[in-house]
Amino acid sequence: MSEGLKIFKIGGGIIDDDAQLQRFLRELAQVPGRKILVHGGGKGASQMLRDLGQEPQMVQGRRITDAATLDIVTMFYAGKTNKQVVASLQAAGVNALGLSGADGNAIRAVRRPVKDIDYGFVGDLPADAVNVPLLRQLLETGLLPVFCAITHDGAGQLLNTNADTIASVLACALAPHYAVELHYCFEKDGVLRDVDDDASVIPQITAAEYQQLKAAGVIAAGMVPKLDNAFAALEAGVERVVIEHALRINEPVKTVLCRS
Numbered sequence: 001m002s003e004g005l006k007i008f009k010i011g012g013g014i015i016d017d018d019a020q021l022q023r024f025l026r027e028l029a030q031v032p033g034r035k036i037l038v039h040g041g042g043k044g045a046s047q048m049l050r051d052l053g054q055e056p057q058m059v060q061g062r063r064i065t066d067a068a069t070l071d072i073v074t075m076f077y078a079g080k081t082n083k084q085v086v087a088s089l090q091a092a093g094v095n096a097l098g099l100s101g102a103d104g105n106a107i108r109a110v111r112r113p114v115k116d117i118d119y120g121f122v123g124d125l126p127a128d129a130v131n132v133p134l135l136r137q138l139l140e141t142g143l144l145p146v147f148c149a150i151t152h153d154g155a156g157q158l159l160n161t162n163a164d165t166i167a168s169v170l171a172c173a174l175a176p177h178y179a180v181e182l183h184y185c186f187e188k189d190g191v192l193r194d195v196d197d198d199a200s201v202i203p204q205i206t207a208a209e210y211q212q213l214k215a216a217g218v219i220a221a222g223m224v225p226k227l228d229n230a231f232a233a234l235e236a237g238v239e240r241v242v243i244e245h246a247l248r249i250n251e252p253v254k255t256v257l258c259r260s
Ligand SMILES: Nc1ncnc2c1ncn2[C@@H]1O[C@H](COP(=O)(O)OP(=O)(O)O)[C@@H](O)[C@H]1O
Pocket: 010, 011, 012, 013, 040, 042, 164, 185, 186, 187, 188, 190, 191, 192, 193, 194, 195, 218, 219, 220, 221, 222, 223, 226
């Protein structure tokens, strides 16, 4: 049986609130075994763009990223956020290593082709995006890789890449080598039957139920691309996908996704 690997993804809502971020990182430090952390930070990046006089533009959950926006999000994701997360993990006794996709050629993306919309410097991740030998080496030396939402194209161009997708693609790439659990952590206890009722967590969702809940509008907004990525990971052989509260990763309340 393969050894375990847990991949955690945290989003902008947690990154933005320092007290919550520190609590999550302390909980993460308690999780035994091999771990990877992927962080977004879209909410804070949008605020930073506004502070600098630019209006953030999102289309279907992806940021339109022109050259000036890429500079700002790179500073925010790969700089301030990634380094602060790593420093906090070090303080919690975890040897974390901060990475963009360019570092060690860890994740190589392709610029999203222009169809109806030009997303600018946004990266999509092909199936072979992940440098699997590098990740295995890092994990086997006991390091905790911490990925931000910046990748590269291998020709010198940095690309802004959705963090939910990075987590899913890492999970898929490493699934042949480890028994991978993918944990999407955010500010609610799981997928809710009523988004305004925090107690309405759905404990299990199959792929077919997901399609029904999506069609009924019960699952909407940012949860849709998250669950699309999550079910893609299950299909690709990831053992377990969980949607849970970032402050309660060591507690049983959560949504577990099932293939059927
Ligand atoms: N059924 C649902 N259950 C939980 N959250 C939902 C649901 N439908 C829509 N959402 C929304 O999806 C959001 C999570 O997606 P997103 O904001 O993209 O997360 P993150 O920034 O952590 O990646 C929640 O904060 C919530 O507002």
